Amino acid sequence: MRELGIIEDGSVLIAGGKVVAVGTTDEIARNKVAKKADEIDCRGMVVLPGFVDSHTHPVFTAPRLVDFEKRMAGATYEEIAEAGGGIRASLRGVRDSSREKLAEHVRSALEEMAAQGTTTVECKSGYGLSFAGEMKSLEAIREAARHWAGTVVPTLLGAHVVAPEYRDNPDEYVRMICEDMIPTAAKLKLAAFVDVFCERGAFTMQQSRRILRSAVEHNLGVRAHVCQLTPEKLAPLAEFHPASLDHMDFVSDEDISALAKLDTVATLLPAANYFLGLATFPPAHKLIDSGVAVALATDYNPGTAPTPSMPFVLSAACTHMKMSPAEAVVAATYNGACALRLQGRKGSLEPGKDADIAIFDASDYRELAYWFGVNRCSGTLLSGTPHSSTARPAEFSR
Numbered sequence: 001m002r003e004l005g006i007i008e009d010g011s012v013l014i015a016g017g018k019v020v021a022v023g024t025t026d027e028i029a030r031n032k033v034a035k036k037a038d039e040i041d042c043r044g045m046v047v048l049p050g051f052v053d054s055h056t057h058p059v060f061t062a063p064r065l066v067d068f069e070k071r072m073a074g075a076t077y078e079e080i081a082e083a084g085g086g087i088r089a090s091l092r093g094v095r096d097s098s099r100e101k102l103a104e105h106v107r108s109a110l111e112e113m114a115a116q117g118t119t120t121v122e123c124k125s126g127y128g129l130s131f132a133g134e135m136k137s138l139e140a141i142r143e144a145a146r147h148w149a150g151t152v153v154p155t156l157l158g159a160h161v162v163a164p165e166y167r168d169n170p171d172e173y174v175r176m177i178c179e180d181m182i183p184t185a186a187k188l189k190l191a192a193f194v195d196v197f198c199e200r201g202a203f204t205m206q207q208s209r210r211i212l213r214s215a216v217e218h219n220l221g222v223r224a225h226v227c228q229l230t231p232e233k234l235a236p237l238a239e240f241h242p243a244s245l246d247h248m249d250f251v252s253d254e255d256i257s258a259l260a261k262l263d264t265v266a267t268l269l270p271a272a273n274y275f276l277g278l279a280t281f282p283p284a285h286k287l288i289d290s291g292v293a294v295a296l297a298t299d300y301n302p303g304t305a306p307t308p309s310m311p312f313v314l315s316a317a318c319t320h321m322k323m324s325p326a327e328a329v330v331a332a333t334y335n336g337a338c339a340l341r342l343q344g345r346k347g348s349l350e351p352g353k354d355a356d357i358a359i360f361d362a363s364d365y366r367e368l369a370y371w372f373g374v375n376r377c378s379g380t381l382l383s384g385t386p387h388s389s390t391a392r393p394a395e396f397s398r
């Protein structure tokens with residue numbers, strides 16, 4: 001996690017949306033393909049593989065400003081949820097919106113993410129909480145992905161919380177997820193993963209296992225929100241080979257040792273801790289020192305992490321979890337790709353991989369985690385297609 005493979009005065013040669021060669025500028029200049037290539041001058045800048053934001057909830061319509069004020073007045077996440085705020089507050093907006101309107105919101109979020117260096121985004125449904133609402137959310141993700149040059153990985157999160165209609169019979173809601181939502185999402189190829197919020201006030205371990213078992217039966221990948229608010233044993237989830245277990249604030253030492261032996265990534269979301277004003281953060285160092293692959297993601301959502309910014313997450317990871325800038329960069333790129341099982345295509349600049357590249361107005365990669373509240377991303381390439389941002393543009397000479 002500390003090995004970046006930095007090349008001073010480096011160049012990347014790309015063609016057909018793929019990386020063809022990586023090396024020093026002198027080496028690349030000798031390549032036959034380079035002689036005919038257009039040049040993007042990045043002198044004095046940092047060039048990285050684009051960030052892989054492996055955990056976001058972009059299908060919503062409005063910020064949750066009442067919840068925000070209530071929290072500032074002292075209410076907890078759970079108190080706000082019980083008063084009808086939280087996830088359920090976003091439900092009405094999603095159920096009442098057209099697919100087109102939801103897709104438009106997702107697309108504008110993807111644009112903001114790309115402007116900060118993100119080139120691959122996992123997008124969850126989870127504010128519809130009905131068969132129609134969840135399918136519409138996944139269709140909105142697909143629609144938005146069609147109009148964005150980056151890569152989108154869709155996830156069904158029907159199991160975000162129990163829908164209000166099923167408050168007295170949560171097992172019936174779980175049955176509907178397993179027998180209606182998951183088979184349909186799989187059949188229509190609307191989701192690559194199924195996620196579940198395994199937590200007090202959301203879904204029990206037994207219910208979570210039912211949902212993940214159904215996902216595996218339908219050949220969908222598996223991931224889970226776990227140990228965010230309360231401790232939970234991970235072995236009953238690990239059985240389903242999750243690509244990632246996310247949040248992990250309350251993971252036990254015993255489970256950290258067990259996790260180190262698996263290919264499951266621990267995805268940490270420090271922007272949520274920051275926004276909730278929490279004093280504690282996930283135990284990044286215990287995880288890293290034990291050999292667990294740690295990824296970082298924004299958790300972009302209207303309730304606990306309204307930020308599209310991976311550079312902000314890098315900053316929070318360094319200042320609040322004591323990750324080194326190098327560890328944060330790896331966690332936000334290669335390990336994020338592993339959390340989506342895309343490490344063969346994404347997360348590093350190597351021949352044959354997608355030409356997903358982020359360019360920063362900085363002379364040292366450590367500046368990415370050092371400056372905060374400012375966007376130093378000058379541009380991104382999404383499978384070779386330039387996406388310019390509002391920050392000082394790199395010279396795109398064509």
Ligand SMILES: [Zn+2]
Pocket residue numbers: 055057225299
């Ligand atoms: Zn989340």
